Amino acid sequence: MATNLQIKGSWNELKGKLKQKYGQLTDDDLAFGEGKEDELLGRLQKKLGKSKEELRAEIERM
Numbered sequence: 001m002a003t004n005l006q007i008k009g010s011w012n013e014l015k016g017k018l019k020q021k022y023g024q025l026t027d028d029d030l031a032f033g034e035g036k037e038d039e040l041l042g043r044l045q046k047k048l049g050k051s052k053e054e055l056r057a058e059i060e061r062m
Helices: 011-021 037-048 052-061
Strands: none
Touching: 037 052
């Protein structure tokens, strides 16, 4: 399991894909700062009801 998110391409592009898949996500939910992966995953975990591991894997597949 990776300890850090391996984000491929632009974060803005990835945000768009996540918003398409999960329409309930807001820009605040997807706010991402360098070194703040756990905060991002925590917000997504609360909003989507998935584990951090599931979310990390899904983001890395995009």
